[in-house]
Amino acid sequence: MEYYFGILQTLGFHVLLGYSAYILLLTGQLSLAQVGFFAIGAYASGILTVLFEWHIFPALFIGAIAAGCMAFMVGFPALRIKGLMLVIATIAFSEIVRLIFFNLRWRFEINGLEVGPDGAQGFREIRYFAANGWEIYEIVWLIWTMVAVATILLWWLDQIKAGAILRAIGSDELAAESSGINVTSVKIVAMACGGVIAGLSGGLYAHSTTYVDHNTFTVLLATFAVSYPLVGGLKSVFGTLAAVIFIQGILIEGLRFLGDYRTILFGALIILVMNFKPKGIVDENFVKGISEYLRLNKKLIK
Amino acid sequence: MLRIDKLNFSYGAIKALTDVSLMAATGSVTCILGPNGAGKTTLLQTVAGLLKPSAGSIQFDGENIISLSPSALVKKGIALVPENRLIFPEMTVRENLIVGAYLRLNKMQKSDFKFEIDKIYARFPILDKRSDQLGGTLSGGEQQMLAIGRALMSGPQFLLMDEPSLGLAPKIIDEIFEIIKELKQDGLSVLLVEQNAVKSLKIADYFFLLDQGQVSYQGGADDLENDAHIRKAYLGEKS
Numbered sequence: 001m002e003y004y005f006g007i008l009q010t011l012g013f014h015v016l017l018g019y020s021a022y023i024l025l026l027t028g029q030l031s032l033a034q035v036g037f038f039a040i041g042a043y044a045s046g047i048l049t050v051l052f053e054w055h056i057f058p059a060l061f062i063g064a065i066a067a068g069c070m071a072f073m074v075g076f077p078a079l080r081i082k083g084l085m086l087v088i089a090t091i092a093f094s095e096i097v098r099l100i101f102f103n104l105r106w107r108f109e110i111n112g113l114e115v116g117p118d119g120a121q122g123f124r125e126i127r128y129f130a131a132n133g134w135e136i137y138e139i140v141w142l143i144w145t146m147v148a149v150a151t152i153l154l155w156w157l158d159q160i161k162a163g164a165i166l167r168a169i170g171s172d173e174l175a176a177e178s179s180g181i182n183v184t185s186v187k188i189v190a191m192a193c194g195g196v197i198a199g200l201s202g203g204l205y206a207h208s209t210t211y212v213d214h215n216t217f218t219v220l221l222a223t224f225a226v227s228y229p230l231v232g233g234l235k236s237v238f239g240t241l242a243a244v245i246f247i248q249g250i251l252i253e254g255l256r257f258l259g260d261y262r263t264i265l266f267g268a269l270i271i272l273v274m275n276f277k278p279k280g281i282v283d284e285n286f287v288k289g290i291s292e293y294l295r296l297n298k299k300l301i302k
Numbered sequence: 303m304l305r306i307d308k309l310n311f312s313y314g315a316i317k318a319l320t321d322v323s324l325m326a327a328t329g330s331v332t333c334i335l336g337p338n339g340a341g342k343t344t345l346l347q348t349v350a351g352l353l354k355p356s357a358g359s360i361q362f363d364g365e366n367i368i369s370l371s372p373s374a375l376v377k378k379g380i381a382l383v384p385e386n387r388l389i390f391p392e393m394t395v396r397e398n399l400i401v402g403a404y405l406r407l408n409k410m411q412k413s414d415f416k417f418e419i420d421k422i423y424a425r426f427p428i429l430d431k432r433s434d435q436l437g438g439t440l441s442g443g444e445q446q447m448l449a450i451g452r453a454l455m456s457g458p459q460f461l462l463m464d465e466p467s468l469g470l471a472p473k474i475i476d477e478i479f480e481i482i483k484e485l486k487q488d489g490l491s492v493l494l495v496e497q498n499a500v501k502s503l504k505i506a507d508y509f510f511l512l513d514q515g516q517v518s519y520q521g522g523a524d525d526l527e528n529d530a531h532i533r534k535a536y537l538g539e540k541s
Contacts (some may be wrong), residue, residue, distance in 0.1 A: 161400045161407060168390050168401040175388035178350055180376030180405040180456055279392075284436065 005136045007253050011209050012143035014248050016201035017221070018228030018240040019150050020194040026163070027169035027190045030083075033090035034076060034198045035222035036097035041199025042206035042217075043101055049128040049179050049207065050115050051108065056128050056207065063203035064196045070197020075188035094222055102214040113126040122213025126206050143204050150197055154237040166190060167234070190302060198225075227266075231273050233280020235287055242282060303328050304349070304380075304460060304493060309358035318344040320515045326460075326508075331482060331492045333375070333506035335499050335536060342495040343385050346464050349493070350382040351375045360462070374399040377405055381458035385465050385495075387449040391438025395429050395501035397487055398437050398448055402455030422451040425481070436442060450481065460491045467498045479505050499536040511536075 020034045045063030048054040053061075078089050085086040101123075107116035129139055157163045168176040169183055177183050206212045224247070231247065232239030247266065255262050278285060304326040311319040326332035336342050347353045349360055351372040360368045362378060370378070390398050399419055403410070410418070421429035426447045432440060437448060446466055453461060463482070467475040475498065482492055483505050496502045502509075509526050513518040519532065520525045526532050 054538070164393060164397040164400045165404060167393055167397070170390055171390040172388050174352065175384055175390065176401065177372045178352060178376070178382040178384055178388075179401050179452060180373045180381075182371065182373045 002136060003089065005140050007249065008140045009143055010253075011244055011248055012147050013201045013205045014198055014224065014228065015147050015241055015244045016150060016204070017225040018232070018244050019154060019237065020196075020198035020201070020239045022227040022229035022234070022237065023154065023166070023190050023197070024172050024194045025226070025234055026166040027187050028173070028188065029079065029191070030087055030221075030226060031078075031090045031191070031194070032087055032219060032222035032226065033071070033078070033093045034194060034218050034225040036090075036094035037071055037195040037198035038202035038205070038221070038225075039094075039097050039101055039212075039217040040070055040213075041067040041202030042212045043104070043123065043202075044199070045203035046123055046126045046206040046212065047106070047117065049138045050123075050126055051110065052103070053107070053110065056132075059128075060200060060203040060207075064199040067199020067202065068192045068196035071198075072188060072192040074195075075191035079187045079191060090218055091222070094217065094219065098214045098217045101217070120214070122211060122215075123206070124211050126212070128207050129285070130210070139208055146200060146204065150200075151237055151241065156238070157287070170234075227270060229280070230268065231280060233277075233282040233286070235280065235282055235284060239280050239282030243280075246281075303363060304491070305361040306345075306349070307361070309345070309348065309355050309360065310347055311341075311353060311355045312325040313344075318515050319348070322358070322512070322515070322517055324510045324517060324520070325374075326491060326493045328459075328491050329486070329489060330507040331486050331494055331505055332436070332508050332510070333494045333496055333502045334510045334512055335502060336512035337497070337539055339514075340512040342512055343464055345512065346382065346385075346462050346493070346495050346522055349379065350462055352382075370394045373405065376456050376458070379457070379459035380462065381453040381460070382462045383449050383453045383464060383466060386468065387439075387442075387445045389445050389448050389452065391436065394434050395432045395437060395440070395448055396434065398452050399429075399455050402452035403457075405456060418455060418457075422454060425454075426451055436456045442470050443477065445472065446474075446478055447481070450478075458490070460493065461485065463492060463494045465495055465497065467496065467501065475501060 017034060020037065021031065024031050041063040044066045045059040048059035048062060049056060074093055077088060081089060099115065101162060102120055104117045105119040107114050107118060115125050157166070165181060165186060169178065169181065169186060173183050228243040228247065229240045232241070232243030249268070251265055251269065252262055255265065274280065306322060306324050309322040310317055322345060334342050334345065344353065348355050351370055355368065359366055362380065367375060390401065396419070399422060403415065403418060428444055429447060429451055432444065437445065440448060450466070455530065466478050470478065479501050482494065486492060494502065494506060503523050503526065506523060508522055509520060510517050
């Protein structure tokens, strides 16, 4: 049972990470900075609960806000560039963040025990959950509540027409601009929202694993983050959710016996999707198919 | 009234517009004719705020609008129907129209919004039929109608139209020009950029000819039709 709860936790962080890339991809921006925001959320909230003995909720909140503020600031210079240059600039940002945490040493004694980030040794003993008697299912419940809230909010975007605005920018900036959309500010807001979601994910991750170090926050994780919405498709937020369950749940966990060959499968999956489903698995036809199927079922029941 | 005064624009070393001055009166259709590369699209994009001119002024109802952003201009009631339509191909017809209403969405009630969209559907019944279809699956003429509908959703007073006849079948072009005529009857002002001189003559009130970035001729429809040089160069008449 522990094992399955562990998988559920992992899926949760990855779904949130995927969402943070999804909202930016809607505006046509491919960002590999999400892992940087994830790291900021992890370290910031970890430091708050460990060194300052905060309660988990305000710590997660501040961690997410810190990542969001960083995303907001990065957004101004970064979103003036496009395409490949943006990809490279965001990789550079994530590496800067990673190296800062690689060198961050901030330790002092709490209750006779020295704790805090210890440079290359990583940040150990983020033991809020254990110290406060949380059961593993409670942690899973917390993570998936956050996932549910994020899913509903992103789904709701499409109901209040904001989704159409974001997609318009992703589709054609000139046309969006001449329709009266202030493209730069919408993109920066999307960047900040993505930062908040990634930061929240990082905070949950740090507390669930009790240990983070710079090795986690590499370009590989950033690649996973953007691959979920790309594989799942940008038609709906549920595409990203499905892609995480498929890639992390089935490809990475389910095929564990294949060892490192799974990485090859991941690469193959990306190539296959790009060739056969360039708009992702949950594309227009898929959505149409499902809604037709549901309608048919309704008729049959009547 | 839209008044452009001594407008200059360059793409690097290439001068696209040189001292262009023109006026577009309220409630009329003003047409800018000219061959490829004359600077027509550049002129229109400058008016729409997408390009910033190096010198000159643009006034709208007496107010200088040259430093305003595209979105501020849409708020002022100046909407662009871009060249090649530039609809959002991955979005449905309805979503395209929603984006057009962007600046008014906050203020609009649900019923107002429905009213506005129904107005567009009444003008373009084909869009109503295609409401849930993706923009990219529409025919050229339907896409042009969608582009016009999207611009109308912002509630403009002044419509800038960049070659709405581009790449369309003659029958569809007639329809599009008929729509422009109707828009004028409904009180909208239109600044139209066209290459199709023959068709434009039937609907526009005043003309400017743009040649290599400069205004080479201006006049009403009658002046234009009676000018021997114009007849030869733009109306394809043999001399």
